[in-house]
Amino acid sequence: MEPIYLRIFKDIEAxxxxxxxxxxxxxxxxxxxxxxYGCSRMTVSKAMTALVERGLVVRKRKTGSFxxxxxxxxxxxxxxxxxxxxxxxxxxHRYEILTRKIETLGSVEAAQLDSTSGAEVxxxxxxxxxxxxxxxxxxxxxxxxxxxxxxxxxxxxxPPAKWLLSQVPWSRAKHVIRAVSADAATARILExxxxxxxxxxxxxxxxxxxxVTYVEITHPGDRFQFAGIFHPAEKTx
Amino acid sequence: MEPIYLRIFKDIEAxxxxxxxxxxxxxxxxxxxxxxYGCSRMTVSKAMTALVERGLVVRKRKTGSFxxxxxxxxxxxxxxxxxxxxxxxxxxHRYEILTRKIETLGSVEAAQLDSTSGAEVxxxxxxxxxxxxxxxxxxxxxxxxxxxxxxxxxxxxxPPAKWLLSQVPWSRAKHVIRAVSADAATARILExxxxxxxxxxxxxxxxxxxxVTYVEITHPGDRFQFAGIFHPAEKTx
DNA sequence: TAGTGGTCTAGACCACGGG
DNA sequence: CCGTGGTCTAGACCACTAT
Numbered sequence: 001m002e003p004i005y006l007r008i009f010k011d012i013e014a015x016x017x018x019x020x021x022x023x024x025x026x027x028x029x030x031x032x033x034x035x036x037y038g039c040s041r042m043t044v045s046k047a048m049t050a051l052v053e054r055g056l057v058v059r060k061r062k063t064g065s066f067x068x069x070x071x072x073x074x075x076x077x078x079x080x081x082x083x084x085x086x087x088x089x090x091x092x093h094r095y096e097i098l099t100r101k102i103e104t105l106g107s108v109e110a111a112q113l114d115s116t117s118g119a120e121v122x123x124x125x126x127x128x129x130x131x132x133x134x135x136x137x138x139x140x141x142x143x144x145x146x147x148x149x150x151x152x153x154x155x156x157x158x159p160p161a162k163w164l165l166s167q168v169p170w171s172r173a174k175h176v177i178r179a180v181s182a183d184a185a186t187a188r189i190l191e192x193x194x195x196x197x198x199x200x201x202x203x204x205x206x207x208x209x210x211x212v213t214y215v216e217i218t219h220p221g222d223r224f225q226f227a228g229i230f231h232p233a234e235k236t237x
Numbered sequence: 238m239e240p241i242y243l244r245i246f247k248d249i250e251a252x253x254x255x256x257x258x259x260x261x262x263x264x265x266x267x268x269x270x271x272x273x274y275g276c277s278r279m280t281v282s283k284a285m286t287a288l289v290e291r292g293l294v295v296r297k298r299k300t301g302s303f304x305x306x307x308x309x310x311x312x313x314x315x316x317x318x319x320x321x322x323x324x325x326x327x328x329x330h331r332y333e334i335l336t337r338k339i340e341t342l343g344s345v346e347a348a349q350l351d352s353t354s355g356a357e358v359x360x361x362x363x364x365x366x367x368x369x370x371x372x373x374x375x376x377x378x379x380x381x382x383x384x385x386x387x388x389x390x391x392x393x394x395x396p397p398a399k400w401l402l403s404q405v406p407w408s409r410a411k412h413v414i415r416a417v418s419a420d421a422a423t424a425r426i427l428e429x430x431x432x433x434x435x436x437x438x439x440x441x442x443x444x445x446x447x448x449v450t451y452v453e454i455t456h457p458g459d460r461f462q463f464a465g466i467f468h469p470a471e472k473t474x
Numbered sequence: 475t476a477g478t479g480g481t482c483t484a485g486a487c488c489a490c491g492g493g
Numbered sequence: 494c495c496g497t498g499g500t501c502t503a504g505a506c507c508a509c510t511a512t
């Protein structure tokens with residue numbers, strides 16, 4: 001028999017991940033859940049606490065509990081939205097959309113992504129400029145089947161990473177970090193010499209087994225690093 | 238007023254991190270804590286659950302609760318002990334200690350490490366060979382003040398990372414990942430060309446504000462990558 | 475002031491697993 | 494078997510904060 005608190009946890013999690021309850025949505029009070037599930041408030045509390053720990057929910061006394069704003073990638077180091085990082089570090093950040101087109105996924109690429117061939121995708125190339133220097137080139141694929149709103153999004157007001165975070169809660173992500181030599185195209189965009197070492201981050205994101213996006217971000221090795229401080233499974237905040 | 242469960246949590250955590258309770262040590266029963274702190278067993282349970290989530294404690298019915306074996310670095314991607322990674326991937330792994338000497342920390346380096354000048358350290362250089370190919374050079378400093386047993390350790394049976402994990406529970410770690418060009422010395426050791434892109438990981442580890450170790454690991458860009466799959470704040474295991 | 479979450483109790487029953 | 498943790502109750506009081 002599954003514990004009640006786990007059932008409550010999973011039910012709420014599912015509603016959030018499915019998008020039924022959007023960020024900012026007010027979640028019923030503990031007392032209501034206790035009535036609905038026929039359990040004590042403490043049992044509900046245990047489920048809610050776990051949801052807060054997972055970052056899906058924020059709670060305020062008197063006001064209630066709400067679906068959290070889409071999360072940053074707190075489990076990994078702050079490999080996240082470049083603009084936010086740069087702003088936090090006190091740098092000026094801007095970006096340019098270099099290319100933007102809608103395509104269907106070829107069979108080879110679909111296999112690489114463990115996705116379905118023929119799926120419609122939005123393919124974007126984007127340059128990030130921090131403190132006046134080209135700092136990252138972002139090559140991204142967004143599955144239009146999963147994120148239909150992306151079809152008409154220009155990304156004029158928010159870069160793709162940030163925009164996606166505001167649209168789609170994620171449930172799973174896969175990361176790869178490598179060091180590579182800059183190829184000709186990348187070198188030209190980043191204004192570095194061909195063959196220079198670059199830090200290459202690949203991230204693939206799913207929402208409940210449906211792929212959301214695949215992105216490859218390439219940084220000049222001398223202009224970027226990933227850093228983070230970690231405790232063994234951060235808790236209390 | 239600090240909640241009781243937090244006090245219990247911190248007290249136990251402190252004992253473990255200080256080394257008073259070594260890995261495998263049996264922790265008193267919930268009932269005993271409830272008596273000691275004059276609280277109910279549920280309050281103790283909340284503290285213990287949090288300790289399990291942090292990976293400091295493992296619990297078994299009937300047998301009791303025990304200090305967990307030193308953790309791998311689960312918060313970051315499995316940037317961990319190279320041998321373990323290689324073995325998991327099905328490769329043969331061996332290592333060679335290239336240099337090993339005891340020194341005192343110069344003032345410049347001490348400042349870099351945010352440590353005390355004049356502290357005695359063990360400096361090690363170590364080459365990791367996976368599947369017959371040089372895959373990483375590890376340059377490490379171990380604070381002998383924090384880990385006195387390292388003074389006479391030859392690292393013949395376990396590489397430094399693994400040995401350290403078995404000796405010292407860690408409470409905080411800082412990571413930096415960069416892409417760099419191979420310098421002459423590194424290129425020679427890794428049998429690559431000078432200037433080739435390399436993935437560079439720096440990790441500094443503390444135990445309760447006392448620095449344990451500083452390590453810089455350099456991988457050839459074409460022979461290594463960091464990878465991981467993450468859920469938002471892994472919980473249930 | 476009143477509504478919400480945060481913590482806590484003093485019990486209880488059950489599930490698991492070693493002897 | 495029986496000791497241990499896992500879950501749960503039906504209340505309670507307190508802390509915070511929007512109004």
